[in-house]
Amino acid sequence: MRQLSPSSKIVFLSLYNSPDVVQGALSTGALGYVHKTDARSELLPAVDAVLRGRQFVSSSLKDYEFTNTAGEKAPHRHEVQFYSDDAVFLDTFARFIAVALKAGDAAIAVVAESHRDGLVLRLKTLGVDVDAATQQGTYIQLDAADKLSTFMVNDMPDAARFFEGFSNSIQSASKAARARHPRVAICGEGVALLWAEGKREAAIRIEQLCNDLAKTHKVDILCAYPFSLHVQEDEDAFRSICGEHSAVYSQ
Structure with a gap:
């Protein structure tokens, strides 16, 4: 085969x-x-x-240790979703998180306040016990604006602060995961908030830092931008964003 x-x-x-x-x-x-x-x-x-x-x-x-001697390795996964409305956004993020949690991995969601409650409800419809996952530490939900404030300096992300903050969250979530070799699914819309403020260079820089993060941590990353930001109209910036991702989706 x-x-x-x-x-x-x-x-x-x-x-x-x-x-x-x-x-x-x-x-x-x-x-x-x-x-x-x-x-x-x-x-x-x-x-x-x-x-x-x-x-x-x-x-x-689960009591046995197995290896893949054919040398298969997990691919570098840093994807982006361009979405038409909140329903698409919530469905995409909820499925991404649910798959990770049901596989025994962990998940971190960095979302705007306007999406927080909706995401929790959507996760529950997918059979995720959000309260239990939160208490166990396998699911961490962060406010996007608050998270940005921890590493943005002079309208640009500070790499050291970015890595320190996310590394701490990843380590915490990974320790709580049930999988033998856990990964952490990270989905966020902080880049969209920056884009909406006209800070396009900062958004692209964060995408680059996410790729660096994926090289040193067992993470899968999903970003999202709404169509309403008209990202595609700036061809150079749009090409830069797509170039930083392993897969691009539009719905």
Whole structure:
């Protein structure tokens, strides 16, 4: 299969739960292995996790340590969503967070006050126990304007303050996560707030710092800009933003 389609993401669904069989399957280059008795609750989370580039093995096999000897590595994931309305924004952020939490990872949401309550409600409709996740420390919700104030200096982000603040939050969330090798999903709209204030250079610089953050931490990052900012009309800036992301979505 690898020879026919090297870029395919593979999840095994099997009746066998022998550690040797599981390790053999993962050694072929698969990132996921789901025992059939766990399929009802774990197959979809497994597919989501593998699409994100991380390994998923059924919880019934959690007492064993497995490695991917084929050398698969989690991809650098820093994506951007250009959205038409709040419904799209909330759906996109909620799905991003829910996938991480259901996979045993952690999530940090940096959102404007106007979106905070709506995001919580949307997460609950996806089956996320937001209160429990918050208490456990696997879900951290921060105010975007407040977060910006911690590292912006003279209308530009200070790299040292940026890394210190996010590193502390990432470490805290990662320690609380249930996954054996946890990742932290970070979604934010602080860059959109800066863009709305005319601070385009600052927004682009933050996107660059996010890429640097992804090189040193196990994180997946999702940014968002509303269509109402007309980001696409500034071709050079729009090209710069898209160039800093591994994937660009528009809805």
